[in-house]
Each structure stands twice: as C-alpha cells, then as structure tokens.
Amino acid sequence: MMTTELHPSAQSWQDTNGVLLRHDGDAVDDEWVYRGLTDEGEKVLEHIEATLGLERLVKLGFVPTERTRQPVSGTGLRTVLRHRRVKRVIYPMEWTMSMWREALAAFCDLSLGLMEHGLCLVDAEPHNFLFDADGRPVFIDFGSLRLRGKNYWMRPGWHREFKDNFLLPILLHNAGLHQLAQAVKGEPFETAFKRTYRWSAVALVTIWPDLLRWTSKLSGNPRLYFRVIKRRLARPGLGLEITEWSDYETQGGEWGSWKQAAVEESLSMPGIGSVLDVAGNKGRHVFEAARRGFTTILTDIDEVSLEAARAEAHKRGLRLFVGQLDICRPTPPWGKGLLMENSFDRLGADLVLALAVSHHLVRNVRLPFRTFAAILDRYSRRYILAEYVDVADVHVKKWVGKRGFPPTGYSEREFTAAFAALGYRAVRTWHDVPRARLLFLFEKP
Amino acid sequence: MITTPPSSACGPSPDRAGRTTPSDECDVRLDPASWLDEHGVLLRGDDQEWVYRALTDKGEAVLRHIEAGPGLAKLGGLGLVETERVENPRSVPHRPELKTMVRHRRIQPVVYPTEWTPVMWQEALAFLCRFMEGLASHGLALADAHAFNILFTPQGRPVFIDFGSLRVARRRFAVSRGWHRELRRDFLLPLLLQKLGCRQLASTVACEPATGFVKQHYRFSPLLLPTVAFDALYELARLFRRPGLYLRGVEQALCGKRLAPDQTSWTNYAATGEGWKGDFVRALLEQITDAPSVLDLAGNKGTYALFAAKLGKRTLLADIDAASLDQARATAQRDGIPLLVALTDLCYPTPPRGLGLLRPGPYERFQSDLVMALAVSHHLAFRRKVPFHTFAEIISRFARRYIITEFVGLGDEHVIKWLNKGRQPPSGYSDDQFTQAFADAGWRVVKRSVRPDGHRTLYLFERRPD
Numbered sequence: 001m002m003t004t005e006l007h008p009s010a011q012s013w014q015d016t017n018g019v020l021l022r023h024d025g026d027a028v029d030d031e032w033v034y035r036g037l038t039d040e041g042e043k044v045l046e047h048i049e050a051t052l053g054l055e056r057l058v059k060l061g062f063v064p065t066e067r068t069r070q071p072v073s074g075t076g077l078r079t080v081l082r083h084r085r086v087k088r089v090i091y092p093m094e095w096t097m098s099m100w101r102e103a104l105a106a107f108c109d110l111s112l113g114l115m116e117h118g119l120c121l122v123d124a125e126p127h128n129f130l131f132d133a134d135g136r137p138v139f140i141d142f143g144s145l146r147l148r149g150k151n152y153w154m155r156p157g158w159h160r161e162f163k164d165n166f167l168l169p170i171l172l173h174n175a176g177l178h179q180l181a182q183a184v185k186g187e188p189f190e191t192a193f194k195r196t197y198r199w200s201a202v203a204l205v206t207i208w209p210d211l212l213r214w215t216s217k218l219s220g221n222p223r224l225y226f227r228v229i230k231r232r233l234a235r236p237g238l239g240l241e242i243t244e245w246s247d248y249e250t251q252g253g254e255w256g257s258w259k260q261a262a263v264e265e266s267l268s269m270p271g272i273g274s275v276l277d278v279a280g281n282k283g284r285h286v287f288e289a290a291r292r293g294f295t296t297i298l299t300d301i302d303e304v305s306l307e308a309a310r311a312e313a314h315k316r317g318l319r320l321f322v323g324q325l326d327i328c329r330p331t332p333p334w335g336k337g338l339l340m341e342n343s344f345d346r347l348g349a350d351l352v353l354a355l356a357v358s359h360h361l362v363r364n365v366r367l368p369f370r371t372f373a374a375i376l377d378r379y380s381r382r383y384i385l386a387e388y389v390d391v392a393d394v395h396v397k398k399w400v401g402k403r404g405f406p407p408t409g410y411s412e413r414e415f416t417a418a419f420a421a422l423g424y425r426a427v428r429t430w431h432d433v434p435r436a437r438l439l440f441l442f443e444k445p
Numbered sequence: 446m447i448t449t450p451p452s453s454a455c456g457p458s459p460d461r462a463g464r465t466t467p468s469d470e471c472d473v474r475l476d477p478a479s480w481l482d483e484h485g486v487l488l489r490g491d492d493q494e495w496v497y498r499a500l501t502d503k504g505e506a507v508l509r510h511i512e513a514g515p516g517l518a519k520l521g522g523l524g525l526v527e528t529e530r531v532e533n534p535r536s537v538p539h540r541p542e543l544k545t546m547v548r549h550r551r552i553q554p555v556v557y558p559t560e561w562t563p564v565m566w567q568e569a570l571a572f573l574c575r576f577m578e579g580l581a582s583h584g585l586a587l588a589d590a591h592a593f594n595i596l597f598t599p600q601g602r603p604v605f606i607d608f609g610s611l612r613v614a615r616r617r618f619a620v621s622r623g624w625h626r627e628l629r630r631d632f633l634l635p636l637l638l639q640k641l642g643c644r645q646l647a648s649t650v651a652c653e654p655a656t657g658f659v660k661q662h663y664r665f666s667p668l669l670l671p672t673v674a675f676d677a678l679y680e681l682a683r684l685f686r687r688p689g690l691y692l693r694g695v696e697q698a699l700c701g702k703r704l705a706p707d708q709t710s711w712t713n714y715a716a717t718g719e720g721w722k723g724d725f726v727r728a729l730l731e732q733i734t735d736a737p738s739v740l741d742l743a744g745n746k747g748t749y750a751l752f753a754a755k756l757g758k759r760t761l762l763a764d765i766d767a768a769s770l771d772q773a774r775a776t777a778q779r780d781g782i783p784l785l786v787a788l789t790d791l792c793y794p795t796p797p798r799g800l801g802l803l804r805p806g807p808y809e810r811f812q813s814d815l816v817m818a819l820a821v822s823h824h825l826a827f828r829r830k831v832p833f834h835t836f837a838e839i840i841s842r843f844a845r846r847y848i849i850t851e852f853v854g855l856g857d858e859h860v861i862k863w864l865n866k867g868r869q870p871p872s873g874y875s876d877d878q879f880t881q882a883f884a885d886a887g888w889r890v891v892k893r894s895v896r897p898d899g900h901r902t903l904y905l906f907e908r909r910p911d
Contacts, residue, residue, distance in 0.1 A: 007885045010838030016872070019832070038872055073885075076873075183658040329656075332796035336831060337839035338806060342797070367800065374477030375801035408483065408501060409540070421475055421538060 006034055006072045006080070011339045015143035017041035021072060021080070033085050034070060035142055036077030044119070044145050045079065051117045060113040061106045063130070063138040081142060087133070087295050087321075089346045092126040093185055093331060094323035096303035097173050097240055098310075099137070100185070103129045104166060105234035106137040108226040111153065115222065120148040124162030133295070133319035135310055153225065154217045163209055168197075170233045171205045245302035248281060259355065259387075262430040262439045264288055266351060266385045269427075269441070276349035276379055278327045279357040283309030283320065286353070290318035297347050299325040323347065327357065327375060328365055344378040352380040355439070358415070359389040359396055363405050373418035383443050384424065388415040390436035412438060473497050474538060477803055484609045488537065488546075496551050497531065498608055499543035507585075508545065510613045515583045517547075523579040524572055526550055526596070526604045547608060554738075554761050555810045558592035559652045559795045560787040562767035563639050563704040564774075565603075566651065569595045570632045571700040572603040574692040581619035581688045586612050590628040592651075593804075599759070599783035601774055620688045625679045628695070629672050630660050636699045637671045654798065674698075711745060711766035722819065722851070725894045725903050727752055729849060736814035736847055742840065743791050743821040747773035747784065750817075754782045761811055763789040787811065791821065791839065792829055808842040816844035819903075822879070823853035826871050827863050833873070833882035841886045848888060848906040852879040856900040876902060887911070 005024055012020035018037040023029060037045060045067075048057055058064050064084035072080060095103070103126055114120060121128075121144045128141035152158065172181035180202070197203060209229065216225035263285045267275065275289035276297045282305045283298045290296040290313065298320055300306050306322050313320040323343075325331065331343040354376055361367035376384050389396050391406050399405045416426060424442035431438050473488040476496075484504030488497035500508060508530070511517060517528050527550035534546035561569065569592060577587055587610050594607040638647035650659050663669060675695060682691030730739070730753050738759040741750035746769045750762035754777065762784060764770050770786040777784035789795070789807060797806035818840050825831035840848055853860060855870060864870070880890060888906035895902050 008832065008834045008882075010835045010886070012832065012835070073881075179662075180658065328800050330802050332798065332802055333806065334796060336792050336829075336835060337842070338794055338796055338808070339835065339838060342802060344802070365800070370475050370477050371801055371803065374803060378801070417538075422477075 006036070006070050008036070010337075011335075017044060017143040017145065018077065018081075021070075029085070030087075031085055032068075032082040033140075034068070035081045035083065036072045037079040037081060038077065041143070042079050044142075044147060045081070047119070047147055048117075048145075052113075061110045061137070061139050062142075063140045065142065083140060083142070086130040086138065086140070088297055089341070090131055090321060090323040091331060091340070091346075092129075094299075094325050094343070095126075095131070095185070096306050096322070096324050097170070097181070098303070098307050099131060099322075100126070100170055101234045103131075103137045104170065105230050106139065107166065108230040108234065110139055112223060112226050114145070115153070118147060120146055120152045122146050122148075122152075122158070124158060124166055126166050131321070133321050135314055135320070135322075153222045154213060159210075159213050163206055167209055167229070167233065168206065171209075172202070174233070175205045177202075177205075240304050240307060242304055243302045245281060245300070246304035248302075248305070258430070258432055259439065260285065260288070262428075262441075263353065263355075263385065265428065266353075266383065266441050267292060267294070269351070269383060269443075271382055272350045274349035274381075275351045275353065276347055277353040277355075278325075278376070278379065279354065280309070281305045283312065283322075285355060286320065287313065287316065287318055289351075290320050291316075295321070295349070297321040297323065297349060299323045299327075299347065301326045321347075327354070328361065328367060330375070330378075348379050348381055350381045351383040351385065352376050354384065354386045356387055356389065358386065359393075362407065362410060363399055363403065366404075366407060368407075369409070369415050369418040370421065373422055373424075377419075377422045377424075377444075380444070383441060384419065385439060385441050386415075386419070388412050388438045388440065390438070392436035394435060396436075416440065473535065475540075477801070484611075485543065486537070486540065487609075493553070494551055495548040497534075497546055497548045499534075499537045499540060500545040500547065501543060504609065505545045507608075507611050507613055508547065510584070511611075519583075520580075524576040524603065524605050525608070526552065526606045528608060549606065549608065552596045552598055552604070552606070553759070554785060554787075554813075556597055556761075556785055556787045557795060557798075557804070557810075558595070559798075560763075560789055560807075561592075561597075561651075562770050562774075562786070562788050563636075563647075564767070564771050565597065565786075566592075566632070566636055566639075567700040567704055569597075569603050570636060571696045573605075573628075573632070574696040574700075576605055577620065577624075578689050578692045580611070581614065584614050584619075586614040586619040586621070587624060588612050590624050590631060592631050597785060599754075599785050601778050601784070618683050618686045618688060620679070620682070620691060622679075622683075625676075625691075629675060630655065630663075633672055633675055633695070633699065634660070634663060634668070636704075638668075639704055640699070641671065652795070705768075711764070711769055721894070721896050722901075722903060723748070726817065726819070726849060729892070729905055730756060730758075730815075733815060733847060738813040738815070740811050740813035740816045740843055742789075742816060742818040742843065744773075744817065744819075745769045747776070747786075749819070750784060751777060751780075751782055753815075754784045755780075758815075759783075759813075761785045761787060761813065763787045763791075763807075763811065765790045791818075792825065792831060812843055812845060814845045815847040815849065816840055818848065818850045820851055820853065822850065823857070823860055826874060827860070827868055830871060832871060833879050834885060837882035837886040837888070841883075841888065844908070846908055847891075848883070848904075850883075850904055850906070852876050852902045852904070854900040854902070856898075858900075860900075880904070 006021035009020040009022040016038065018035050018041040021034040021036050048054060054065055065081055068080050068082045070080050106129065111121060123141065123144040128139055128144055129137045130140050131137050169181045169185040172184060212225055212228055216222050267289055272294060274295040275286060277286045278299050280286055280298045280300055286296050286298050298309055303324050306324055310322050325343060333342045334340045358372050361372060376386065390412065391397060391400055419442045424444050426440045427443045428441040429438060473490045476487040476489050483501060484507060485498050485500040488499060490497055511520060521527055528547055531546040531548050537543045573595065580586055589610045594605055594610055595603050596606050597603055635647045635651040638650060653660050678694045679691050682688060726749050739753040741747060741762045744750045744762045744764055747762040750760050754760040762773055767788055770788060774786055794807040798804045822836050825836055840850065854876065883906050887909050889909050890904055891907045892905040893902055
C-alpha cells in the first residue's frame with residue numbers, strides 16, 4: 001500500500017458524495033483507486049454498512065471496495081474508500097454489442113439489488129462500468145449511489161439519460177441500424193444526434209421503453225421495468241455485425257505454427273509484463289501471453305471475432321481484456337478538458353503485436369508504413385512484433401495493379417526504415433521464404 | 446522563440462529570392478502524419494519557421510510546370526503559403542531518391558477548421574474558390590477540397606498549405622467531379638445547414654471527419670436536396686467549360702452575405718471590474734518579457750488578447766462565442782494587429798484527430814508561454830460543475846510558464862445572483878481551494894491582487910521548476 005499523501009484528481013467529476021484522489025506527483029498505486037467521501041458520501045457508506053454491507057455490494061456487481069486510512073491533503077475529507085483498480089480501462093465506445101448487453105444486464109441486476117435496500121444509482125451511464133480481464137462488468141462509481149426511494153428510477157430525467165446513454169445503441173442495433181448503433185456507441189457525451197433524434201423516425205425504436213416506464217410507474221412496480229429491459233435487450237445471443245473479418249482465417253498448419261513460435265519467442269524477451277495485440281482477430285496469438293500471466297489486451301475492428309476470443313478465453317480460464325478498435329482510428333481523449341485518456345495511454349503495453357495487418361491497411365486506406373509505425377509506437381512501451389508481407393505473397397500479388405497497389409515505397413526497406421526513424425532496432429527476424437512474409441521484433445532501447 | 450510569419454507571408458521577399466537557403470544545414474525527419482502522397486512527403490526540421498517537402502517525380506513535374514509558368518511567387522499572390530525551392534538539400538532520411546525539396550512557411554498556432562467561426566468558414570470557401578480559379582488560369586488544379594488544407598494567418602488571411610494537392614490540369618475543365626463532391630461534402634454541406642438555420646447540425650458536420658456518419662449518409666436523406674442546385678451548377682459550368690461560372694456561383698451563394706452566428710449569453714457580455722483588472726493584467730503583460738506567446742482562454746472580444754498582440758506577442762484568442770471572436774477579428778484587422786482566434790469550448794476542446802490521432806489536439810497546438818483565463822472559473826464551477834482541480838489541470842496543459850487567472854468569491858455580485866436563484870456552490874468553493882488546486886498542478890503564486898471590495902482575486906502563477 002502506498003503511503004504518500006492523496007490529492008483530488010483532476011479527472012474526478014464534481015460529485016456530492018466525494019472525489020477521486022491521486023497520489024503525489026506521478027506515483028500511481030497499481031492495485032487501488034482512492035476516493036475521499038464528503039458528509040453525504042459518508043451517510044451512504046454508513047447506510048450500506050448497516051444494511052447490505054460492502055461485501056454484498058461487491059456480489060451485486062460493485063468493484064471490490066473497502067475502507068482505508070490514507071491522509072488526504074487540505075480537503076477536509078475524513079473518510080477514504082479504496083476500490084480495486086481494473087488494470088486496463090476499456091470505454092463503452094470500445095465495447096462489442098455483446099459487452100453492451102452484458103453491462104446492461106449487470107446494471108439491471110445491480111439496480112434491483114440496491115432497490116431492496118433503499119439505495120439507487122443517480123447516473124445511468126455505461127461509463128460507470130468497466131470490464132475486468134475475467135470478462136465480467138463491474139460497477140465502479142460509488143459517487144453515483146444515493147439514499148433514495150424506489151420511485152427515483154422512474155423520474156423522466158433519469159429515464160432519458162438511461163435511454164439515451166445505455167439503451168439507444170442496443171435499440172438501434174436490434175432494429176438493424178448497425179452503422180447508426182456504432183456511431184451512437186462512439187459518442188462519449190451528449191451530442192447533436194442525441195439531442196435531436198427524438199424528432200426523427202429513429203425515435204420510433206425508443207417508444208416501448210417509455211411505455212414500459214409508464215406501466216411500471218402506474219402499477220408502482222419498478223422491478224417490472226428492469227426485468228423487462230433485461231429480458232428484451234440484455235439477453236445473450238442476439239446478433240452481431242458480421243464483417244469481412246468475421247471468418248477471416250489468416251493462416252493454418254505449419255505456417256501458423258511458425259508465426260506462433262515467433263510470438264512465443266518474443267514473449268520471452270526481458271521486461272515484458274503486458275501484451276497488446278492490435279487487429280488480433282480471434283486472438284490466437286495472445287492466449288499464450290494470457291497463459292503466462294501477462295496483462296493481455298486484444299483489440300480488433302470485428303466484434304464477431306472478439307466475441308469468439310472472449311468465449312475461448314473464458315473456456316480456457318484465461319484473463320483477457322478485449323476492445324473493439326480500429327487500428328487507424330484510436331479513441332481520442334474525451335470528457336471535460338479531454339482528461340479521459342486516449343486509447344494509447346489506456347491500452348499501451350510492453351509488447352505490441354501487429355501481425356498480418358500492414359498490407360491490408362496500405363491497400364484499404366493507403367496508410368503509409370511510417371504512419372503505421374507511428375501508431376504502433378504510441379501503443380508500445382518497448383517492443384513491437386510486426387509483419388511485413390511482400391508483393392510476392394500469394395494473397396498480395398492478386399492485388400497488384402488494382403487500386404494503385406502497391407504504392408510508392410512499398411518495400412521491406414521502407415517498412416523497417418519507418419520503425420528505425422522512430423528509434424527502433426530489429427532485434428530478431430523470422431522469414432517465411434515461400435510466402436514472402438517477414439516478422440520483425442523491434443525494440444526501442 | 447516561435448516567430449510569426451511577416452505580414453507579406455506569401456511569396457518570397459526580394460532578399461530571399463535566388464539565394465541558397467539555409468536548410469542544407471538543417472536536419473529533417475519524415476512527418477508521420479504525412480499522407481502517402483504521390484507527389485512527395487512532408488518533413489520537419491529543427492527550425493520552427495519552415496516545413497519541408499521532398500518531391501517525387503510527379504511532384505517535381507508540378508514544380509517545373511509552376512516555375513516555367515506563373516512561378517512560386519505568383520502562386521503565393523494567389524494564396525499558396527509562402528513556398529520556395531531548397532537549393533542543395535540534404536538527403537531525405539530513408540528516401541534518398543527524393544532529390545528535390547521545397548519549403549513552406551510554417552504558420553503557428555494551427556487552428557483547425559473545427560475551430561473556425563462560421564464567418565471564417567465562409568472566408569475559407571471564398572478563398573478556395575478564387576484560388577482554384579486562379580490555378581485553373583495557369584493550367585493547374587487541386588486534387589483535394591479539404592478544409593484542413595487551409596490555415597488562417599495571424600493577419601486573418603486564409604492560405605493554402607497543401608502543395609501536394611496541386612496538379613497539372615489534364616482536362617480543359619480543371620474542376621473535377623471528385624473535387625466538386627468533396628467540396629459539397631466538406632464545405633457546402635455545413636455552410637448550407639448553417640444558412641438554413643440548423644446550426645447545431647452544421648457544427649456537428651463541420652467537426653466530423655470524412656468517415657463521419659452524416660457525411661457518409663447525407664446523400665440518402667433530405668439533406669441532399671439543398672446541395673442539388675450546386676450539382677446542377679457544376680454540370681452547367683462543365684458543359685460550357687467555364688470553371689469560373691461554378692466557382693463564383695458557389696462563392697456568391699454561400700459567401701455573398703455574411704452569416705450571423707448564434708447569439709449566446711456571451712455575445713453581449715460586459716466584463717466586470719475593468720479598471721482594477723485591466724491595470725493588473727496590462728501591467729503584467731508588459732512586465733513579463735520572457736513569454737513571447739500568449740493564449741487568452743474564454744477571452745470573449747479579446748480586450749487583453751489584443752493588448753498582448755499589440756505588444757508583439759504571438760497571440761491566440763479562444764472563446765466559445767463565435768460572434769465575440771468575429772468582433773475581435775474585425776477589431777484586429779481594422780487596427781492591423783496580428784491575432785488568431787479559435788472557437789473553443791474550454792471544457793470540451795477539439796480532441797486530436799485523423800489517422801492514428803496524429804493531428805494534435807489543442808493542448809499541443811495552442812500551448813503558450815502565458816495563458817490568461819479571467820472571469821471564467823466561477824462560471825465553470827457553478828454552471829458546469831467543473832471543480833477547481835479540473836480547471837487548474839486544463840489551464841496547466843495549455844500553459845508553459847505563466848498563468849494569469851481569477852478567483853471570484855461568494856460575495857461577488859454575479860455569484861450572489863446565482864445563489865439567490867438557488868444555485869449551490871460546489872463543495873470546496875474557496876480561495877484556498879483555488880490556489881491549492883494550482884499548487885497541486887505544479888504552480889506557485891508569484892503575484893496576487895484583490896479587488897477593493899475583496900470579492901475577486903487575480904493571480905499570476907508561475908510553473909514550479911521541478
């Protein structure tokens with residue numbers, strides 16, 4: 001446990017229950033996040049301890065939380081809680097639609113549980129959930145807990161927030177408007193679309209939750225509301241968007257073994273504690289990292305593949321963080337003052353894997369190798385394992401001459417030069433001669 | 446120190462013409478944000494005044510066409526950013542085959558189109574149309590119609606910065622259909638929406654990347670209808686091979702009448718305590734000589750920004766109210782003061798964008814030696830629930846050396862009005878918490894001045910050396 005003094009964190013929202021705290025300077029406690037409570041927050045904590053207890057709160061889906069005795073600088077806050085830190089933050093705009101549904105189910109369960117004990121959640125925000133490496137959503141915002149009656153949930157303001165922030169992407173997705181659902185999912189705060197959709201045809205898909213709210217309110221049964229929402233919107237197995245990558249099998253047999261051997265050798269390099277696979281499809285290369293106990297993150301643009309990876313990790317009992325992310329379009333910082341971190345800072349790792357992806361990016365979005373290298377560099381803390389696919393490759397040679405492929409400078413020399421320009425040196429190379437593919441393990445000293 | 450371009454920023458000055466540039470002594474590196482361009486790659490050097498571009502064979506052909514025809518100086522007159530050929534350039538790292546290099550005058554700070562006021566959008570469109578027409582008369586054309594290819598100089602003039610977009614026109618009608626479509630999506634759509642009164646949607650569309658939802662799908666919605674007239678105009682101009690008909694038609698339709706931006710509560714905002722505050726701030730701006738760049742956040746009509754600019758400091762005025770910024774620009778242009786403005790919400794600045802987020806966000810682009818944030822912390826605390834430590838963090842990210850800011854106490858006449866309306870002060874709303882928040886963010890108080898009634902305090906903070 002760190003013993004330095006705590007200060008209010010700039011990222012903390014103005015909250016009547018308390019503020020998030022940070023340590024002096026750049027010190028970060030890897031295990032815990034601290035929260036100082038105001039008088040209002042203390043009342044909530046005392047109520048919880050007198051009724052269901054913090055342990056039971058955790059069983060309802062709350063992040064592991066306990067009291068602690070850490071001094072807080074100059075704020076007058078006496079009571080400090082600490083919450084178990086979820087080691088990688090994947091924001092809702094990076095969740096797959098299945099993860100949205102799971103978070104919604106967890107929200108409904110937590111709400112029903114709290115209702116039993118005279119508590120409620122004043123915020124209906126998906127951002128208050130984080131997915132832990134075991135694939136389970138945990139609720140992290142103690143500041144959202146209030147001592148309120150059961151009818152609080154049925155207030156129009158609360159319901160509007162719940163519908164706009166939590167239900168809308170799922171409702172749109174269920175209505176087949178997949179692209180719109182993706183666009184809305186990516187909106188981190190109230191935008192023109194969320195302010196104006198009520199006057200468009202899109203509002204039709206949101207009518208039934210309004211009717212349900214009225215039914216629950218008139219019958220005095222808020223439980224009905226959450227149960228129906230959960231049954232209709234949060235059940236598993238509802239469709240995901242299938243893309244060209246959903247059944248993409250990059251390689252098999254001996255070739256796959258060759259690549260897997262390179263990955264395993266890279267994982268044995270010194271100083272590796274975390275691994276990120278960008279565009280990792282179904283995650284075949286990261287399971288070994290997870291098996292070795294590294295903090296492992298898998299990102300891809302295709303949610304079907306990511307769900308397959310999550311299922312496989314669950315089956316094997318591996319801890320894996322998963323996020324739906326386009327390698328070319330990382331999540332920018334957002335929120336007040338852009339203080340919520342971008343995906344580079346949240347998901348960065350000691351070793352970054354980028355296999356069988358650079359040639360697709362050059363062909364599909366004309367991404368130059370130096371931009372590709374610059375993106376990976378921002379994710380990487382030390383190593384990058386990247387694959388160069390030559391024009392002689394069996395897949396790539398079919399593209400030659402079409403859509404301006406290959407562009408000027410598509411060469412192995414250009415590929416390695418892009419990383420060299422950023423200060424990397426190739427410490428290991430694997431060459432698959434028949435398929436004209438090369439794997440480079442780059443290290444930044 | 447970052448040097449602002451001289452007032453004659455476009456076209457080389459006589460003493461520069463023909464001489465060997467100093468860049469053969471300057472190391473350059475590839476810019477990762479540079480697109481995979483058939484005409485060349487962008488390079489950065491250590492000097493802050495120039496950006497370099499190494500040209501491929503295709504780029505060289507364009508340069509030769511320009512030099513044989515109008516010349517770079519004449520293109521500068523049309524609106525191309527000041528550009529000159531680099532004699533005896535050093536070899537480009539990792540691209541030794543690129544032998545020809547030009548350099549462009551660097552304009553700082555960079556204000557993206559997402560931070561332009563509607564009037565600036567109009568000016569940029571009018572400029573682009575005239576630039577394109579001028580190019581067409583010299584057998585040249587533009588490949589792109591991106592708003593990001595235009596920057597505003599501190600003199601308030603738009604310039605075209607993307608030499609890589611220049612092409613030798615192959616057809617008699619230089620305006621390609623692709624260019625028109627891009628212009629329609631990036632320029633006409635947001636301006637038409639603005640004209641039609643859909644201002645919120647217009648600003649959303651203006652901020653969207655080309656892959657954004659509205660830009661991708663507006664063709665399948667009623668939003669397409671207002672743009673149809675421009676399609677017809679284009680086809681007509683193409684039929685008669687008169688690009689001027691199309692370009693001037695677009696300019697007349699969308700830029701002929703100045704757009705009136707939304708009136709917000711800040712448009713007619715009257716600053717409080719001018720005498721006391723003005724004396725303190727002006728004295729500091731004069732005294733602080735080691736702060737060549739100044740950023741005035743939430744600076745409204747730029748009373749202090751204009752003063753700083755007059756002192757010769759590179760000044761940027763940022764505010765949420767477009768009408769106030771337009772007024773500040775008009776004052777600056779009338780008085781010949783170099784001033785850049787940026788439409789920015791202090792709470793929600795434009796995030797970094799583009800492929801790999803390689804186009805930097807406002808903290809990198811607007812970072813200045815001295816940042817002013819006057820009469821704003823109380824508005825943010827009461828109206829938007831921004832705690833002081835968040836406020837201090839935001840201001841800190843913009844500031845390199847100094848911050849001039851203001852604490853407004855609960856006894857102030859404006860705050861009393863809010864309290865009377867039932868608005869509660871955020872927890873920890875006190876002068877001590879205010880200074881503590883800046884102390885936690887790494888700043889120390891150098892100077893303070895309390896208003897005679899004791900309800901407002903101005904601070905000069907300096908970054909602690911650690």
